[in-house]
Amino acid sequence: MTDQQRPSASVIDAIIPTNPLAAFSCYIGIASVVLCFFGIILGPVAIILGVLGLKKWKAQESSYGATTSKIRAWIGIVTGALGTLISIPAIVSVMSNY
Numbered sequence: 001m002t003d004q005q006r007p008s009a010s011v012i013d014a015i016i017p018t019n020p021l022a023a024f025s026c027y028i029g030i031a032s033v034v035l036c037f038f039g040i041i042l043g044p045v046a047i048i049l050g051v052l053g054l055k056k057w058k059a060q061e062s063s064y065g066a067t068t069s070k071i072r073a074w075i076g077i078v079t080g081a082l083g084t085l086i087s088i089p090a091i092v093s094v095m096s097n098y
Helices: 011-015 020-034 036-059 063-096
Strands: none
Touching (some): 020 036, 020 063, 036 063
16 A cells, blocks of 8 residues: 555544554563563563564554554664663672672
8 A cells, every 4th residue: 555545644543553563562662661670571572563563564554553653663672672771781780689
């Protein structure tokens, strides 16, 4: 589906994610940074979901949903990688104290 064939964006596109993989990637990636000790588990999950969301973003039904999905997928990939990288030294420092 090309950009000329896509219908215009609606209000529903802003509220309901059109690509759940990208949305979950974004939320899990942010959680991996905030909950740094769980980043070792949540980070790779966010990265995988983000890559799958990027593969799906071109098939979105509206132009707003496609752009939002791409952005959410990239946020999930970047924050997932950061969460993983932050959690490793945090876990090592806690383990070295014992």
